[in-house]
Amino acid sequence: MDRFAFHRRALHPIALTALLAVAACGGGDDGGGGHTPERIDSAGLLALTEAGQPTVRLLDLDKAVVTHSLKVANAPSDIVASPGGRYALAVQRLQDQAQVIDGGLWQEDHGDHLHDYRAEPRLLPGALSGPRPTHYEVKDGTAALFMDGVAYSQQPAAVQVLTEASLARVMPDSSFTLPAAVHGTAEPRGSGFVLVSARTDDAPGTLPNAVDLYQRGAGGWTMAQRFDVPCPDLHGSYSNASYSAFGCSDGVLVIQQNGSAFTASKIANPPALPAGVRIGTIAGHPKEVRFIGLAAPGHVFEIDPARSAITPITWAEGRTRRAHAFDRTGRHFVLLDDTGVTHWLDAQAQWRVAKTLPVVAQMPTAAPFPTLLSSRERDTLFVTDVAAKQIAVIDSQNIAVTQRIGLDFSPNGQAWLGIAAP
Numbered sequence: 001m002d003r004f005a006f007h008r009r010a011l012h013p014i015a016l017t018a019l020l021a022v023a024a025c026g027g028g029d030d031g032g033g034g035h036t037p038e039r040i041d042s043a044g045l046l047a048l049t050e051a052g053q054p055t056v057r058l059l060d061l062d063k064a065v066v067t068h069s070l071k072v073a074n075a076p077s078d079i080v081a082s083p084g085g086r087y088a089l090a091v092q093r094l095q096d097q098a099q100v101i102d103g104g105l106w107q108e109d110h111g112d113h114l115h116d117y118r119a120e121p122r123l124l125p126g127a128l129s130g131p132r133p134t135h136y137e138v139k140d141g142t143a144a145l146f147m148d149g150v151a152y153s154q155q156p157a158a159v160q161v162l163t164e165a166s167l168a169r170v171m172p173d174s175s176f177t178l179p180a181a182v183h184g185t186a187e188p189r190g191s192g193f194v195l196v197s198a199r200t201d202d203a204p205g206t207l208p209n210a211v212d213l214y215q216r217g218a219g220g221w222t223m224a225q226r227f228d229v230p231c232p233d234l235h236g237s238y239s240n241a242s243y244s245a246f247g248c249s250d251g252v253l254v255i256q257q258n259g260s261a262f263t264a265s266k267i268a269n270p271p272a273l274p275a276g277v278r279i280g281t282i283a284g285h286p287k288e289v290r291f292i293g294l295a296a297p298g299h300v301f302e303i304d305p306a307r308s309a310i311t312p313i314t315w316a317e318g319r320t321r322r323a324h325a326f327d328r329t330g331r332h333f334v335l336l337d338d339t340g341v342t343h344w345l346d347a348q349a350q351w352r353v354a355k356t357l358p359v360v361a362q363m364p365t366a367a368p369f370p371t372l373l374s375s376r377e378r379d380t381l382f383v384t385d386v387a388a389k390q391i392a393v394i395d396s397q398n399i400a401v402t403q404r405i406g407l408d409f410s411p412n413g414q415a416w417l418g419i420a421a422p
Helices: 005-009 011-029 162-170
Strands: 045-047 055-060 067-072 078-081 087-092 097-102 105-109 114-118 132-140 141-145 158-164 174-177 185-187 193-198 208-218 220-225 237-239 243-248 251-258 259-270 281-285 288-295 301-304 309-312 321-327 332-335 342-346 353-359 372-374 380-383 390-395 398-404 415-419
Touching: 045 078, 045 087, 078 237, 087 132, 087 162, 087 281, 087 415, 097 251, 132 185, 132 220, 132 237, 141 185, 158 162, 174 220, 185 220, 185 288, 193 237, 237 281, 243 281, 259 309, 281 321, 288 321, 321 372, 380 415
Parallel strands: none
Antiparallel strands: 045 055, 045 415, 055 067, 078 087, 087 097, 105 114, 132 141, 141 158, 158 174, 185 193, 193 208, 208 220, 237 243, 243 251, 251 259, 281 288, 288 301, 301 309, 321 332, 332 342, 342 353, 372 380, 380 390, 390 398
């Protein structure tokens, strides 16, 4: 990343202070022949949206107050964080764009030390543009934003590959166009590979039914391989260190990476999955090799790619899932049910429910429902309590609500911004 690019455009005094800090860091000495690391102790920010409103509010978690209300062009359909946590993308799907917000907290690697910076948050000029930006996936410092395209106007789907450096310029690091419009997903696998859902000419329905491997070369991105294991009605994906998983109507497609070699296999749906119900959402954690598969209304499964097994998880009989998230460490997978209770599944005890914790007193009867989000810096989990107009803060080590931050609006989507813990 060009670390001075932000400061060339910004004239705010706080940003100027950060620029001077960069210069000082370049010539300073701690008396021992090296630089003095600058560390900022901050819980970070929550970028919050409100249903139907073209505003992104920044909640300072250190002060427990909203410090900035930034007007965007349209009401965001989603709000997501950049791979490094400095930027928020306010996705506006129907308007074919995503605007970028700089949260003003970031870290740079200066070789012999890491240096933290703080500047005034702001909405960056311009926008990422493309037809119907929808699914967003992150792995190892790279994000892929899948553009569904628009079939009736013959706008094909596309993939934009994003990094912290490219988002500072409000541009994709690279991009490529697919043959036709399709509601799909893309999983980045390092700097040179992306797994992309595809739709063959004979596919029934409207969803993808295959996965392609795209490889980046000197001339850009090209399709290197179409995996011969089909994935009918593909929906939902996630990647960890070695595997990517894709939800299919007949099971889960697993693609294993070993360097530049990729192999595909299918894990069939278990008998416990009722007819007509499929795993359409896949969750995971960077430190966990297993995935969690979710099927409506409240079916939960362990997906173990190493054993090629899908196993039902018992969590709350008869309950409907409203939100889910892993905690920061990957120890617990947390489910919020339709009564406002969170269920904490312990990864070290075969996903047994370790504790239940009521959080939301009044669950909405229709969307938008509360969301769950984990901090990347501290052991806290955030719940957007829509009806109560507040953020519930949960200590994910002790599994207890420690704070309720009142708001003057009903929070909808949320993204955590800040400097992640090592």
